[in-house]
Amino acid sequence: MKVIRYNEEDFEGFVQDLISTGRIEGKEAGIAKLMLDKGYDALSDKQKYVFDKMINENSVEECKRCAIDIPWCEMLEALENGGYCNYCQHMMEKIEQE
Numbered sequence: 001m002k003v004i005r006y007n008e009e010d011f012e013g014f015v016q017d018l019i020s021t022g023r024i025e026g027k028e029a030g031i032a033k034l035m036l037d038k039g040y041d042a043l044s045d046k047q048k049y050v051f052d053k054m055i056n057e058n059s060v061e062e063c064k065r066c067a068i069d070i071p072w073c074e075m076l077e078a079l080e081n082g083g084y085c086n087y088c089q090h091m092m093e094k095i096e097q098e
């Protein structure tokens with residue numbers, strides 16, 4: 001995941017959701033809370049390493065079907081549907097029903 005995408009406005013909401021859904025726990029959740037509180041730049045190199053790894057494990061870089069960057073607000077769904085954006089998921093559901 002590109003660190004520049006941490007600046008997108010819905011990223012913090014995504015991190016909050018990772019904590020509230022219990023996807024991340026313990027040390028990772030602690031660092032995520034610190035990031036929400038102080039910002040990514042305030043993390044130590046070690047904390048950034050843990051945080052980046054955690055984000056990589058809990059995100060999909062791009063949609064498997066149309067290859068767009070998955071917006072953070074759709075990321076939890078993308079993790080559950082196998083890596084598709086909302087639009088493609090919707091299209092595939094439509095195709096399945098026909």
Ligand SMILES: [Zn+2]
Pocket residue numbers: 063064065066067068084085086087088089
């Ligand atoms: Zn897509």
